[in-house]
Amino acid sequence: MILLNLVSGKGGYQCPYCLKRFDVRYSLLRHIRVIHDPERHLYDCNGCGRRFAWKSAFLRHVNITCVNRGRRQTN
Structure with a gap:
């Protein structure tokens, strides 16, 4: 506690x-x-190695800001 x-x-x-x-x-x-x-659970970006606590932040990163966004994500 x-x-x-x-x-x-x-x-x-x-x-x-x-x-x-x-x-x-x-x-x-x-x-x-x-x-x-x-x-x-943290969401790991396979493109750049960044970790995210929120799924929405992870998806935004993958779809918009990740420099390697063409790579398939496993999370």
């Missing part, structure tokens, strides 16, 4: 892992789940 501390001032919720601050508790919980959860 992760303890979430409310700290005074801007960004009232602080990540216990990287000390990044969030104004909303839900944003902190989402950050911990996506960034710090080792069980979280």
Whole structure:
């Protein structure tokens, strides 16, 4: 169980892992789940090696920004 501390001032919720601050508790919980959860599936780009936590960001990258977008993706 992760303890979430409310700290005074801007960004009232602080990540216990990287000390990044969030104004909303839900944003902190989402950050911990996506960034710090080792069980979280990441989407790997076979074209350039970048990894993405969000499928939508991965697909946008593959379809628009990856320099090797002609290569087939396995995720």
